[in-house]
Amino acid sequence: MNKIKQHIYKAMLWLLPWLCAVPLASCSFDDDIDQGGDGTATLQLSITAREEGDLNTRADEVGTNGEYMHNLCVLIVDGTNVVTKKLLPNTDDEFAGNTAAQQGNLKSWVSDPFTLPEGTYTVYAFANIDTYYDNLWGSLTGLQSGASLTTLNVDIDNIVLDDPAAKLNFAERKFIPMSAKQQVVVTAATKSISIGLDRLVSKIRMSISGKASTKVTALSFGGYADKITLFSDKTLEGATYTTTKTITVPEGGWSLDNDGKLTIPDFYVNSSPDGHPFNVSVTTDEMNGITYEATTSRDELPRNSIFPLTLQLNDYGLDLAAQCWVSPIGSLPVEVSVGFTQDTYEITVPEGCQFEFTVNGINGATAGVTDLSCTWNMPDGVSGIAFDGATTGVTTVKGHVTASAGKTFDLSLLVTWKDNGATYNRTYTVKVFTDDITNFPFKSKTRTPEFGLDYLRHEMLNMFKK
Known part of the structure; x- marks a missing residue:
């Protein structure tokens, strides 16, 4: 019986080369023989720019033109922090002669086969990080295989980019920077490594x-x-x-x-x-x-x-009121009628007057306005108008204008309020025009014997947005 087994074993050894030559035979056996025995692996690296994720639907979306790879650098670093392999395809026809890459549209790239010793590695991949990032690109692409990152004091893990979004300009070939870091274990059976790049914006x-x-x-x-x-x-x-x-x-x-x-x-x-x-x-x-x-x-x-x-854009309008007074020489201030342009926050006041503008509320609020607060501002360097008193956190502002007609002043009014628990902020532009004092009638027909002037009579003028 033992002799029969020996004959069968010898026959199998004799037939083995012929079995491997049969077209239907598996290639994995040959691959395992090629890969094993010397502690190395022959493999290829695949780099892909990931698709973007919609934060509302959680679905991935295909990118648009310019949102993929333009250049690429890959560093494979071993456990002792030494660069075992560097891949820089940018100078090859793969990128330099590739129209998609030149336009920032290369979605994926696969390297030629290369050999790595068995072991654990960290793969760093960078795309579209060019010289406009404070020479960072040169410091990475300048590293050579065999370089010790520790000796060179290169800390790849803690690199920080300053405001990359501000540097984007597809027309100037300044594309979106991308990066990836992945730890991989390479054995004799490893055939490929796949890395996905993420955009930093x-x-x-x-x-x-x-x-x-x-x-x-x-x-x-x-x-x-x-x-x-x-x-x-x-x-x-x-x-x-x-x-x-x-x-x-x-x-x-x-x-x-x-x-x-x-x-x-x-x-x-x-x-x-x-x-x-x-x-x-x-x-x-x-x-x-x-x-x-x-x-x-x-x-x-x-x-x-x-x-x-x-x-x-919620349709909120100001409930705005305005009053003005003029002060003839030797007389008490007299209130005059204020001119408004329909449906706009435009106020025409007499030259040299004192004014008082009040925000009484917000039109269009659903549940009632609370915590109403206003801040008035005027452009820097503007002369001919001035505020008298507080301008921040108030609903009424007081001031005076120059004794000169034909002037225009754009006042900025920041209004904050709460409506139904929500907080709102709006900045309105209030235009103030000055006109000849003779164009403004007094607000009362009753005159005082002492001064020959009108009594001051308060009137509230509301403005509503149509």
Whole structure:
């Protein structure tokens, strides 16, 4: 029986090469023979730019032109912090001669086969980080295989980029920076490594709803971080959260359509950690210019994300009253009728008068206004008008204008209030015009024997938005 087994074993050894040559035979056996025995693996590296995730629907979305790879650097670092392999395909035809890469549209890249010793590695991948990042790109691409990051004092894990969103300019080939860090275990059987790149910015997808034909003349989104860590597993320290993206609005503004809708072109801001809500400001052409302000409930912008944001321009108007007095030489102040332009916050007052403007309330509030507060401001360097007394946290402001007709002053009025538990902020523009004093009638027909002037009689003039 033992002799029979020996013959069968010898026959199998003799047939083995022929079995491997049969077309239907598995190739894995050959691969295992090729890979094993010398403690190395021959493999390929696959790099892919991940798709962006919608923060509302949680669904991934295919990126648009310019949102993928333009250049690439990969460093494979062993457990002793030594660069075992560097891949820099930018000078090869793979990137330099690739139209998609030149336009920032290369979605994925696969390396040629290369050999690595068995072991555990950290793979660092960087895309679109060029010389405009304080020579960071050169410090990374300048590393060679065999370089000790410890000896060179290169701390890749803790690299921080300053305001990358502000540097984006696709027309100048300044594309979205991307990064990835992944620990991999390489054995003799390893054939490939796949790495996904994340964009270091977030995309804001904004739309505006309001009254049809309203024009948006200014728009900004702020409160995000002024810097970002290269990798998401690092805590961002020393950042400030006052960075603001001012969106370029075409001359003449953007008009809401007949349905009162407006879609703003997508724009990018730095991703930001949680705990920092974002503020939005929209200025329209309503009533000489109204600025709407709001703060988001969202306080985090993950990297590689899309934040859909709809701004609802609620139709709130000021209940505004105005009084003016003139003071002829040797006489007590006399109240005069104030001129208003219908449906706008435009007030015409006599030259040299004293004025008093009061915000009595907000038109359009649903549950009743509480905590009403006003702050009045005038442009720097303006002469001919001055406030007398407090201008912040008050509902009434007093002041006087120059004794000169034909002047125009744009006053900025920030009003804050609560309605049904929600806090609102609006900035209104109040236009003040001066005119000849003889064009303003006294408010009373009764005259005083002592001074030959009108008694001061209070009258409240309310303004309502149509």
